[in-house]
Amino acid sequence: MSLQGGAQGSFIQGGAQRDGGPVNILFVLDASYSMKEKLGNDERKMTAAKQVLQSALSRIPNDVNLGLRVFGQSFARDNPMADCMATTLLVPLGQHNRGAIIRQVNQIEPYGMTPLEYAISQAAANDFRNVEGSKTLILITDGADTCGGNPCAYVRSLPSLGIKLKVDVVGVDLKRDPTARAQLHCVAEISGGKYFDANTAAELVDSVSKSVGSAISGKVLPRAGASTSGKNSETTPELVPSNPNP
Numbered sequence: 001m002s003l004q005g006g007a008q009g010s011f012i013q014g015g016a017q018r019d020g021g022p023v024n025i026l027f028v029l030d031a032s033y034s035m036k037e038k039l040g041n042d043e044r045k046m047t048a049a050k051q052v053l054q055s056a057l058s059r060i061p062n063d064v065n066l067g068l069r070v071f072g073q074s075f076a077r078d079n080p081m082a083d084c085m086a087t088t089l090l091v092p093l094g095q096h097n098r099g100a101i102i103r104q105v106n107q108i109e110p111y112g113m114t115p116l117e118y119a120i121s122q123a124a125a126n127d128f129r130n131v132e133g134s135k136t137l138i139l140i141t142d143g144a145d146t147c148g149g150n151p152c153a154y155v156r157s158l159p160s161l162g163i164k165l166k167v168d169v170v171g172v173d174l175k176r177d178p179t180a181r182a183q184l185h186c187v188a189e190i191s192g193g194k195y196f197d198a199n200t201a202a203e204l205v206d207s208v209s210k211s212v213g214s215a216i217s218g219k220v221l222p223r224a225g226a227s228t229s230g231k232n233s234e235t236t237p238e239l240v241p242s243n244p245n246p
Helices: 045-057 098-107 116-127 151-161 178-191 201-215
Strands: 010-013 023-030 065-071 087-094 134-141 166-172 195-198 218-221 233-235 238-241
Touching: 023 045, 023 116, 023 201, 045 098, 045 201, 065 098, 065 116, 087 098, 087 116, 116 134, 116 151, 116 178, 134 178, 134 201, 151 178, 166 178, 166 201, 178 195, 195 201
Parallel strands: 023 065, 023 134, 134 166, 166 195
Antiparallel strands: 010 238, 065 087, 218 233
């Protein structure tokens, strides 16, 4: 599987120097028990998500800071409260950590609950603390908060806490769950992000590609040695066909 988006299939290329400061993208992956289910008639949701993330990492410019947080990765029958605090920052935001993220992704197995609000709060308060530049959280999940949390209300409170964070949400196989879709739509909209439906593996690829492309778009300075008119321009990352003609 490759990270391809759009009707023709595309991947993200970068290498330009950004003048808006560092770009920070934190992937937050749902490892709740329901991620064991099949995505359409294809492979398991978790397997598809792992493959998409691995492909995405190889196509994100090296100057983008990446990180990985997981939630729902454990289940304690004798301590329900622990299940609703099951979230871990597996790889802190940084560069030159793609290999570490892939290794951690490969070890994730779905087990527990869906503590969405708690996971987002940990990311906002801790993972992005003292981080400069744009901050985007890409949430990949197949359901609403199952721990009584209200992630939409929490995200709405972030500006009052002095935290500016955009949350893009990839809703995995939620066509028959309008309640979850509504909650996740709210999280994305309130933060200034976008919600993407992913009901098949192909749609999952496309959704993650669009979210990453949006996160790294913006004002850029041309590569060293490139011709320029002397002005910065508002651009998005170059999208080139995955199988360009020679």
